[in-house]
Amino acid sequence: MKVQNDIISSFKSSFPITAGQKQHSVGIVLVFTISMFLFSHNTIANPVKWHPGHYCTILGLGKNDPKYMSQVYNELKATPALRGIQIRYFWAELETAKGEYDFTSIDQRLAELAAIGKRLVIQVQTKSFIPKGKPTGKLVPDYLKANEYDGGEFAYSSHGSTELRGYNIALWNSHVQDRLVELFRVMGERYNSHPYFEGIGMIETAYGEPIVSQPGNLRVKFYDNLISVHQKMRxxxxxxxxxxxxxxxxxxxxxxxxxxxxxxxALSGPDVFKDEPGLNRNMRNAPRGIYHFYPELSGIIPLAPQVMHKNYMNTRNDGAGSVPTVAEIFAFARDNLKSNYIFWTRNPKYYSKVLELLNEPDIAKDPFGGLSSICPKAYMSCVD
Structure with a gap:
């Protein structure tokens, strides 16, 4: 009985009920409680905010620029199929010193989005990329540079090169893992119950080739700890x-x-490359590429790929494919990857074509923009 009461209390506190809805809501809560015990142990026993569809990923420097954001909001208001935006923050932007957090930017963007009925997805970046000739933001808080945290990060290159490509976090270190978990704990307390805070995620799993050689067991610990972080995040x-x-x-x-x-x-990916060999790999006696996992997980967990800058330019990362139309990118994400969410990078050269697509009548009239809106089996229930 205590477990049932705890569940009901959690449901009510997460999604408040008005007096006029009380009688009807009692029945809903009872059905919700009974249903919980009919699901398998790995079903999430909480109603989850669920607003699938199309989201715009804004460029990093624009997130705190009023002029830039004003244009983004105008696009959102003019495009019903756009349900919100995704913003990326380096870990160092959110935790400025040990245990000291700055969520000013998130709070402001969230309030502005809520005012126009749009939603926010956050990505905490724990890997950085250094474009040629351009600076990148600081990845981790300075306190993580201490020996206790194995320096907090490591430099990596691309395979076959020693040129610096960026930095990844030293997640094999249990102290780094603990600090990342603490960041998500603080953010969960602040944002989980906010109705317009739609999601929170982490960057790609690709490790990078360490410039300074590492023992092989560090990678194993890295991915084990990443899974542990996600268990805590949930x-x-x-x-x-x-x-x-x-x-x-x-x-x-x-x-x-x-x-x-x-x-x-939710399963996401940093690219929608329909002809990329590594992502599509399906060879005998070799591990499959990630794209083959999407259709198998359709309706089970959320599927939410990202359309990045290069995806607008070619169907392969090496440029050996063809130049896709936005409609072709959309069709691949919808039909092959069975997407519930698509995050479109707001690349100024191509984004107008995205808006044109999303304002086509068949897409504009659908609240989900032509994407699957079925509540995943991993969730006990979804809340609009």
Whole structure:
């Protein structure tokens, strides 16, 4: 009985009920409670905010620029199929010193979006990329640079090169893991119950090639700890979608995605490349590429791929494919990847074509923009 009471209290506190709805809501809560015990142990026993459809991923420097954001909001208001935006924040932007957090930017964007009925998805970036000739933001808080945290991050290059490509976090270190978990705990307390805070996720699984050689067991610990972080995230965001971008390495995909399925974490990816060999790989006696996992998980966990800058330019990362139309990108994400959410990077050269597509009559009249809106089996229930 205590468990049932706790569930009912959690449901009521997460989604308040007005006096006029009280009698009807009692029945809903009773059905909700009884239903919980009919589901398997890995079903998330909380109603989860669920607003699938199309979202715009804004460029990093624009998120705190009033002029830039004003244009974004005008686009949102003029495009019903756009349900909200995704914003990326480096860990260092959110935790400015140990245990000291700055969520000013998130709070402001969330209030502005709520005022126009649109929603916010956050990605906490724990990996950075350094474009040639351009600076990148600081990845981790300065206190993580201490020996206790193995320096907090490591430099990596692309395979076959020693040129610096960016930094990834030292997640094999249990102290780094603990600090990342604490960040998500604090954010969960602040944002889980907010009706317009739609989701929170993490960047791609690709490790990078360490410039300084590492023992092989560090990678194993890295991915084990990443799964542990997601287990905690789901407990801190019981009413909110949590997301993980997955692309490489091939060797971990089956087991790693299997764990995401158990946890109820949404599967995302940093690219929609319909002809990319590594993502589509399906060879005998070799691990499959990540794209083959999407249709198998349709209706089980949320599926939420990202359309990045390069995806507008070619169907392959190396440029050896063809130049896709926005409609072709959309069709692949919808039909092959069975997407519930698509995050479209707001690349100024191509984004007008995205808006044209989303304002086509058949898409504009559908609240979900032509994407699957079925509540995933991993969730006990979905709340609009």
């Amino acid at each position: 407990s801190y965001f019981p009413n909110t979608m949590t997301i993980q971008e997955v692309n490489y390495p091939h060797s971990i995909l089956a087991s790693f995605v299997g764990r995401l399925k158990e946890i109820g974490t």
